[in-house]
Amino acid sequence: MAGTAAGAKASAPEQLAIVVPCYNEEEVLRIASKALREVLEDLAGKRKIAAESFVLFVDDGSRDRTWELIEEEHGRYPGQIRGVKLAGNVGHQFALTAGLMAAKDMSDVTVSIDADLQDDVTAIEEMIDRFHAGNDLVYGVRRERKSDTFFKRTSAQAFYKLLGAMGVKTVYNHADFRLMSKRAVEQLSGYRETNLFLRGIMPLIGYSSEKVYYDRKERVAGESKYPLKKMLALAFNGISSFSVKPISLIMGIGLAIVLLSLLASVYAFFSYFTGKVVPGWTSLILSIWFFGGLQLLAIGMVGQYIGKIYMEVKRRPRYNIEKVLTEEADGKRREP
Numbered sequence: 550m551a552g553t554a555a556g557a558k559a560s561a562p563e564q565l566a567i568v569v570p571c572y573n574e575e576e577v578l579r580i581a582s583k584a585l586r587e588v589l590e591d592l593a594g595k596r597k598i599a600a601e602s603f604v605l606f607v608d609d610g611s612r613d614r615t616w617e618l619i620e621e622e623h624g625r626y627p628g629q630i631r632g633v634k635l636a637g638n639v640g641h642q643f644a645l646t647a648g649l650m651a652a653k654d655m656s657d658v659t660v661s662i663d664a665d666l667q668d669d670v671t672a673i674e675e676m677i678d679r680f681h682a683g684n685d686l687v688y689g690v691r692r693e694r695k696s697d698t699f700f701k702r703t704s705a706q707a708f709y710k711l712l713g714a715m716g717v718k719t720v721y722n723h724a725d726f727r728l729m730s731k732r733a734v735e736q737l738s739g740y741r742e743t744n745l746f747l748r749g750i751m752p753l754i755g756y757s758s759e760k761v762y763y764d765r766k767e768r769v770a771g772e773s774k775y776p777l778k779k780m781l782a783l784a785f786n787g788i789s790s791f792s793v794k795p796i797s798l799i800m801g802i803g804l805a806i807v808l809l810s811l812l813a814s815v816y817a818f819f820s821y822f823t824g825k826v827v828p829g830w831t832s833l834i835l836s837i838w839f840f841g842g843l844q845l846l847a848i849g850m851v852g853q854y855i856g857k858i859y860m861e862v863k864r865r866p867r868y869n870i871e872k873v874l875t876e877e878a879d880g881k882r883r884e885p
Contacts, residue, residue, distance in 0.1 A: 565589070565602035565677070566656035568648035570641055571619075572609040574664040578618045581664045582606075586629050588670050597677050602656070603876075605631045606664075607648035610638030616872075623874045631655075632874040639868045642745040645725060646737075647868045653734045655875065660728045662689075668726040669763040676728040676761050685733040685756035689726030692762045718752040720760065727751065743867060802843070 567585050571578065585604045592598045608616040619632040633651050635644060645661055652659050658680055662668050668689055676687040725747060729737070736754050752758075 562596050562599045563657035565598040566652035566659045567604045568607065568645065568652050568659055568661045569604060569664050570607045570609055570644040570648060571611060571615050571664045572638065573611045573613045573615060575614040575618055577664055578615060581666055582622045582630060584666060584670050586626060588673055589629060592674060592677060603629050603631050605633065605648055605652050607644050608634045609644035610635055620874065627876050631876065633870060634872040636869040636871040642747055643868045645747065646745065647870065649734050650738060651873065653731065657731050658728060659734060662726050667766050669766065672761050672763040679759040679761060680728055680730065683757060684759040685730040686751060686754065686758035687728035688720045688723045688758065688760045690720060690760045690762050691722040691765050717749050719748050723748065
């Protein structure tokens with residue numbers, strides 16, 4: 550089987566792994582399993598993928614019955630459903646990476662998708678077609694954001710524009726719904742940073758890529774695992790992991806304030822010698838507060854970067870795998 554997108558469709562269909570990170574998804578897991586198994590059966594019937602293709606659920610330290618349901622689905626459909634259980638909750642980006650790394654040695658091509666099924670599973674077929682056309686990366690891109698609230702829509706647009714202004718390369722309106730060839734995943738394995746932002750890493754891989762547009766749906770069940778706090782943390786992580794422009798911006802602001810201070814000094818001396826000095830207690834206090842706040846902001850920004858360096862140099866494992874459910878060639882279940 551071909552492990553890369555070489556430009557022409559291989560004689561034997563490639564084995565597809567659909568990687569699904571899960572955190573407290575007991576309400577939606579069986580629905581997702583059924584929908585994704587139907588996608589595999591349809592594509593295998595059309596000989597676009599191998600019959601041995603599978604769905605790989607990654608349990609990110611869930612506190613509900615998510616892993617229990619994954620085991621049940623694996624028991625019913627051992628050839629189609631596999632699972633990875635992480636030892637603890639490490640976050641969506643690491644859980645997704647763990648799934649991709651596990652699938653890398655078991656498949657020729659991977660598609661990552663969230664368990665809530667808001668991403669259109671029917672777009673997977675077009676992704677496979679683009680892969681067969683010679684693309685190693687195929688991005689699932691939202692066609693529009695009409696279904697979002699005004700706040701979420703405007704904040705998302707501001708997020709992508711801010712990333713672009715900071716020099717971070719991303720695909721507009723793309724999250725983590727994407728296809729990757731085997732060699733693209735192998736290249737991803739070389740990016741070992743602890744502060745992981747996959748949307749920014751993908752364009753750095755550099756292989757041929759294409760976009761597939763789709764309409765995002767409502768969540769079929771359960772609640773979103775990405776509240777405002779997590780979205781803001783992801784945005785800051787994306788900016789600070791790929792750009793030093795915030796520090797440069799603070800330096801520019803500091804320089805501008807120094808120049809303004811020099812002008813203010815000239816004005817103060819002029820007022821003193823002309824006898825127009827007016828006691829300015831209010832302006833003095835406001836200046837102290839302003840510059841004090843600016844200094845704390847600058848120190849905090851620099852501290853964030855130093856903290857990231859601190860986390861990187863320790864080189865701790867990004868995740869620990871507790872269990873793996875897979876189907877070996879002899880049909881036996883493996884649970885290391």
